[in-house]
Amino acid sequence: MSTISQTSSRGKALGTGLAFPASLVVFLIILIPIVQLFRYSFNHFDPAEMMQSAFTFENYIKFFSDPYYRNIFFTTLWVAAVCTVLALVLGFPVAYFMAKTQSRYKSLFVILLVFPLLVGNVVRAAGWMVALGNAGVVNSILMGLGLIDQPLRMMYTPTAVVIGTTAVVMPYLILTLQSVLEGIDFSVEEAAQNLGANFFTTFRRIVVPIAAPGVAAGTMLVFILCMNAYATPVLLGGSGITMMAPAVYGQITRASNWPFGAALALILVVATLLIALCSNWLIHRRYVKTMGS
Amino acid sequence: MFAFMLCPLILIVWLSFFKDAILYFPPSGYTVSWYVRAWENAAFANGFLFSLQLAALSAVIGVVLGVLAALGIARFRFAGSRSVNTLLLSPLLIPGIVAGIAIYLFYLQAENTLDRDIVGTFGGLVLAHVCLTIPWTVRLVTAGMAGLDGSIEEAARNLGASGRVAFMRITLPMLRPSIVAAALFSFVVSFENLELSLSLVGPGMTTLPIAIMQYLEFNLDPTIAAVSAVQILLLGIIMLVTDRYVKLSQVV
Amino acid sequence: MAQVSIQNLKKQFGSSVAVSDFSLDIAEGELVAFLGPSGCGKTTTLRMIAGFIQPTAGSIFIGDKDVTNIPVHKRNTGMVFQRYALFPHMTVAENVAFGLEMHKVPKADRDDAIRRALDMVRMTALRDRYPRQLSGGQQQRVAIARALAIQPLVFLLDEPLSNLDAKLRGEVREEIRALQQRLGLTTIFVTHDQEEALAIADRMAIMHDGKVQQVGTPDALYERPANLFVADFLGKMNFFQGKTQAEGRFVSEQGTAIVVPGATTAVQVGVRPERVYLSAAPTSRVNSFAGTIESAVYLGSLVDVRVALPSGEKVLSQCVNIGEGSGKWAPGTPCHVSFEAADCVAFNQ
Numbered sequence: 095m096s097t098i099s100q101t102s103s104r105g106k107a108l109g110t111g112l113a114f115p116a117s118l119v120v121f122l123i124i125l126i127p128i129v130q131l132f133r134y135s136f137n138h139f140d141p142a143e144m145m146q147s148a149f150t151f152e153n154y155i156k157f158f159s160d161p162y163y164r165n166i167f168f169t170t171l172w173v174a175a176v177c178t179v180l181a182l183v184l185g186f187p188v189a190y191f192m193a194k195t196q197s198r199y200k201s202l203f204v205i206l207l208v209f210p211l212l213v214g215n216v217v218r219a220a221g222w223m224v225a226l227g228n229a230g231v232v233n234s235i236l237m238g239l240g241l242i243d244q245p246l247r248m249m250y251t252p253t254a255v256v257i258g259t260t261a262v263v264m265p266y267l268i269l270t271l272q273s274v275l276e277g278i279d280f281s282v283e284e285a286a287q288n289l290g291a292n293f294f295t296t297f298r299r300i301v302v303p304i305a306a307p308g309v310a311a312g313t314m315l316v317f318i319l320c321m322n323a324y325a326t327p328v329l330l331g332g333s334g335i336t337m338m339a340p341a342v343y344g345q346i347t348r349a350s351n352w353p354f355g356a357a358l359a360l361i362l363v364v365a366t367l368l369i370a371l372c373s374n375w376l377i378h379r380r381y382v383k384t385m386g387s
Numbered sequence: 388m389f390a391f392m393l394c395p396l397i398l399i400v401w402l403s404f405f406k407d408a409i410l411y412f413p414p415s416g417y418t419v420s421w422y423v424r425a426w427e428n429a430a431f432a433n434g435f436l437f438s439l440q441l442a443a444l445s446a447v448i449g450v451v452l453g454v455l456a457a458l459g460i461a462r463f464r465f466a467g468s469r470s471v472n473t474l475l476l477s478p479l480l481i482p483g484i485v486a487g488i489a490i491y492l493f494y495l496q497a498e499n500t501l502d503r504d505i506v507g508t509f510g511g512l513v514l515a516h517v518c519l520t521i522p523w524t525v526r527l528v529t530a531g532m533a534g535l536d537g538s539i540e541e542a543a544r545n546l547g548a549s550g551r552v553a554f555m556r557i558t559l560p561m562l563r564p565s566i567v568a569a570a571l572f573s574f575v576v577s578f579e580n581l582e583l584s585l586s587l588v589g590p591g592m593t594t595l596p597i598a599i600m601q602y603l604e605f606n607l608d609p610t611i612a613a614v615s616a617v618q619i620l621l622l623g624i625i626m627l628v629t630d631r632y633v634k635l636s637q638v639v
Numbered sequence: 640m641a642q643v644s645i646q647n648l649k650k651q652f653g654s655s656v657a658v659s660d661f662s663l664d665i666a667e668g669e670l671v672a673f674l675g676p677s678g679c680g681k682t683t684t685l686r687m688i689a690g691f692i693q694p695t696a697g698s699i700f701i702g703d704k705d706v707t708n709i710p711v712h713k714r715n716t717g718m719v720f721q722r723y724a725l726f727p728h729m730t731v732a733e734n735v736a737f738g739l740e741m742h743k744v745p746k747a748d749r750d751d752a753i754r755r756a757l758d759m760v761r762m763t764a765l766r767d768r769y770p771r772q773l774s775g776g777q778q779q780r781v782a783i784a785r786a787l788a789i790q791p792l793v794f795l796l797d798e799p800l801s802n803l804d805a806k807l808r809g810e811v812r813e814e815i816r817a818l819q820q821r822l823g824l825t826t827i828f829v830t831h832d833q834e835e836a837l838a839i840a841d842r843m844a845i846m847h848d849g850k851v852q853q854v855g856t857p858d859a860l861y862e863r864p865a866n867l868f869v870a871d872f873l874g875k876m877n878f879f880q881g882k883t884q885a886e887g888r889f890v891s892e893q894g895t896a897i898v899v900p901g902a903t904t905a906v907q908v909g910v911r912p913e914r915v916y917l918s919a920a921p922t923s924r925v926n927s928f929a930g931t932i933e934s935a936v937y938l939g940s941l942v943d944v945r946v947a948l949p950s951g952e953k954v955l956s957q958c959v960n961i962g963e964g965s966g967k968w969a970p971g972t973p974c975h976v977s978f979e980a981a982d983c984v985a986f987n988q
Binding site for chain 1: 715727
């Protein structure tokens with residue numbers, strides 16, 4: 095690097111060399127296995143041999159024709175959608191507050207937000223189990239106040255999964271929204287007010303359109319996270335609700351049906367990406383044409 | 388809202404001090420005996436140590452590879468550097484469970500071909516975790532490099548430092564916060580990971596999150612709360628330390 | 640358009656006072672410039688008038704109405720921001736239309752109003768462009784059109800030219816002034832650039848540390864500064880420190896005697912460099928001193944010549960460059976500097 099310019103051919107070779115080891119690892123451990131998984135989804139399942147080499151769509155057909163599996167898919171979709179919307183509705187005011195606040199505690203708030211993210215989904219789900227169980231906090235308070243005499247059944251229901259998943263993804267959304275809102279030049283909002291727009295009109299006509307692309311990106315991320323959730327649905331949903339990621343795991347490890355499990359996995363990944371990209375594209379069409387990319 | 392997001396964690400820590408073995412509110416008393424019990428439980432103690440080792444090793448390897456790669460991509464725009472960047476960040480897009488089983492099946496296949504054990508080995512697990520740490524490292528370090536004021540290095544060269552010296556003595560130290568943050572963050576991400584590890588652990592070895600999960604599938608009591616509280620504490624401390632080096636809000 | 644009356648306006652942030660006891664009456668159709676260094680409180684005052692900041696004390700009247708507690712969007716002041724603040728997701732025409740919509744101008748009249756506003760700033764051809772497609776100067780003109788389209792009672796400008804390059808600054812400044820006079824807009828123009836303020840203001844208010852130092856027409860402030868800050872901030876000034884020995888007679892610490900009419904208690908006397916005349920021989924002016932040229936800075940149309948007096952004092956003489964050649968100002972040349980008594984300003988501080 096002593097006299098290597100950044101664009102010389104020696105520079106380029108060096109750059110390639112630097113990036114090579116990491117790329118090799120990721121390529122080998124992530125890319126190849128995924129491709130292989132994709133290939134497996136077209137194989138045939140045999141209870142004796144577990145998998146026979148073939149090229150068939152039977153796994154995919156089985157998925158789409160069996161109402162049980164269709165149900166799993168749509169349940170996952172529904173839960174992900176509900177959680178995304180809830181996170182957006184509940185999280186946006188928080189993000190707005192954090193973007194506008196001048197308080198010295200701002201970085202403390204950020205840390206508080208990031209903290210749950212790093213601690214791990216398993217531990218967070220455990221916490222919700224404490225809250226929502228039959229002998230848990232919520233029930234104890236309600237019974238103590240005399241509002242109910244039988245504990246509310248909250249654990250192992252779709253509701254619990256929605257609550258838990260929303261709590262898991264909200265920090266991501268809030269942080270993304272916050273940085274989008276902070277990126278808007280405040281004097282643009284002031285200009286709108288100066289021209290006669292009250293707070294709500296300014297928000298609706300100025301802030302929302304400018305923030306829309308960033309919001310779309312953040313929502314897409316959150317949606318993907320919800321679709322892929324594993325620990326939360328398993329711990330909080332149990333047998334009361336089955337979602338895609340646990341189903342994938344179950345097929346591979348418990349049923350040992352690799353081809354079918356692979357198909358499920360692929361369906362999950364592809365469907366998630368498709369939905370996310372489509373909605374992103376729609377938002378872009380509506381708002382981004384004016385702002386450039 | 389903050390309460391909503393934080394309350395599970397608060398509850399778990401609170402529970403870990405309850406006196407009664409069975410969950411009941413309000414608790415009849417408080418004790419720290421569960422922490423001792425938890426440590427005496429082999430599964431948790433081993434899980435904790437194992438996760439520590441795994442996370443440390445994965446972080447170190449991942450940071451080394453990731454930093455090299457980030458430098459290569461950000462400084463030298465070689466053909467396809469953008470695709471390489473995407474490749475290195477791609478693990479973040481794949482659901483953990485899917486990645487886990489894909490790697491598991493791949494290892495099985497590789498076992499046949501190479502005629503050695505891979506599944507259930509420490510090495511195999513580390514390799515998979517490294518794929519977790521590389522993306523975060525690349526992300527943090529490239530962001531750090533983007534934030535660098537290029538004219539500082541130019542000033543050094545103007546004062547007589549060669550390109551290499553300027554890089555080693557000026558630029559690299561300026562990147563130290565990002566690199567340290569990447570290391571710490573990678574450690575955390577690897578430690579708390581569940582889905583990737585589920586498919587790849589072998590007999591006799593388990594990570595702490597897996598041990599917690601398996602226990603939780605059957606019961607919820609102060610012991611598991613104590614274990615979880617320890618994880619919260621450890622990761623929380625690391626997070627606070629990381630925040631000294633890099634503003635966490637930009638990263639996530 | 641309406642007149643503006645600011646009464647005892649004060650703004651305090653925590654323990655620091657940004658603006659203290661600001662009072663000023665602005666007549667209808669007048670352009671007043673708030674001038675001062677950064678941090679002097681001029682922008683804070685402007686923003687209080689617009690309504691973005693609540694005063695700690697005092698009141699603001701627009702026309703006959705006390706607007707001190709009226710929210711921003713109901714005050715009908717049109718503001719031009721330093722960084723234009725155009726709505727990035729709207730075209731030029733839509734930007735202008737926004738204010739009209741907020742003021743409930745009927746749709747039928749809106750198009751006319753937009754066209755007139757854009758014509759005023761010569762941006763009609765670009766009405767369908769987006770802000771990011773415009774240059775800085777063009778964006779500024781759109782910002783002006785947008786503020787004026789709503790026919791505000793007061794026209795407020797917050798350092799509108801500071802983000803433009805030098806040549807453009809002069810042009811846009813003249814356009815703003817021409818527009819303001821043609822439409823009879825009551826205008827407040829905040830700037831830190833004295834040339835801007837001097838060029839376009841009917842009156843100026845110079846501020847420092849939150850307090851108004853002096854209010855008056857540009858020439859009044861320049862020729863007869865009320866205190867040292869104003870004297871030093873506007874243009875340059877030669878200062879002599881010393882004592883008044885008798886009425887009209889001032890002696891500097893280094894012994895230079897200066898005739899200053901009317902001075903009784905002055906401890907400093909100032910004279911503008913352009914009123915200090917440089918010559919080879921002594922002149923008939925009452926304040927005339929021999930000296931030696933120390934240095935000369937060539938500024939194109941002007942030359943700043945620094946002359947050292949035998950007493951050690953340095954006097955700056957600003958000469959118009961009429962092509963006499965640089966030999967005239969060679970360092971070491973003996974010369975004479977002289978200035979009229981009437982051009983001296985006495986200060987009691």
